[in-house]
Amino acid sequence: MRATSAGSAPSSPPEPRWLDEREARAWRNLQMMNGLIETALARRLGLRHGLSYPDYRVLVPLSMVEDGRMRVFELCEVTGWEKSRMSHHLHRMGLRGLVETVRCDTDRRGAWIGITADGRRAIEAAAPSHVADVRELFVDLLTGEQLDAIADAAEVVLLNLGASPLPGPRAGDRR
């Protein structure tokens, strides 16, 4: 898949390039941070507002867009989820009255997902404390340089995966 540093003997597979200490620390700390932050955020959100973290991730873009509705595939792009996962989750949210589905006229395969009044109430109630949690657990612990470093690194990784990161400042604009 990728050339190894040394030409390899004909038969046995080359010894894998294990992670060195520096690489392992970055990778392991990152994974652990992700897991712990997400479960902590999800727990607080559920306790205080009866919303799951996935609910929140869907409601935020819906609440910010012009007329409160988006196509399913747009929600997939924004969240990075598979369409199957999105479909299942939207169904559950529909049962709870947070969103509603309207068939789409211009493309009759498609569906508009609209945020309901209940959904808007829920997200507006939850957002302030959620942002405070994100600050407490992540943003406010780091310097601006650290935040930029993370955003830049993640951007590289996302581009490599064919996803769309939020744009950073143009080179030279920063500082």
Next chain:
Amino acid sequence: MRATSAGSAPSSPPEPRWLDEREARAWRNLQMMNGLIETALARRLGLRHGLSYPDYRVLVPLSMVEDGRMRVFELCEVTGWEKSRMSHHLHRMGLRGLVETVRCDTDRRGAWIGITADGRRAIEAAAPSHVADVRELFVDLLTGEQLDAIADAAEVVLLNLGASPLPGPRAGDRR
């Protein structure tokens, strides 16, 4: 929970401090990267080796420890999982013959979890290509400085949550 920049009027709650552009970019890119990397890694692992990503996370520490067995709570610490999740997952792995449970003599509430011969075969087969995947999707895309920045930032976050990050080099040792 945290002082806001301006003294607030007596009654209504203070306007929340929303994330600015820089903060939002870091947070959103990070979340998206996590999600996409994890699902990509999990898919490859499952396809090629019949192991789930959680399986992998459990088998790695078990395979590296002296006698191939650990207490359940030790596995929880290393992975950052809740004990309930760990218990369920170990049960499923037990059914598939990847680990086995042995009651603990010194503390009779406890249980040793041991990796089986099958478990060891599975992890040894999967590890090389998994590491290659981690390199391809993450490690090899970033510079050493970026990896350190991520590890350092995650360390701060983890300490704040009471978790144990992998130790970084002492200040001054680096470079």
Next chain:
DNA sequence: GACACAAAGTTGAGATGTCAACCAGTCGTC
């Protein structure tokens, strides 16, 4: 217009994760 192929979503089955409640054993303290 007919054909093949791609895109948008849904569905069902099964794997995985969460929460709260529980059991059993240990530890501190009086």
Next chain:
DNA sequence: GACGACTGGTTGACATCTCAACTTTGTGTC
């Protein structure tokens, strides 16, 4: 040595996620 509190781990009910298969519609291309 008895009581209460804590620790280690399991369980059941339920929420969520993944994978593969499917339906429906749009988009060339000849």
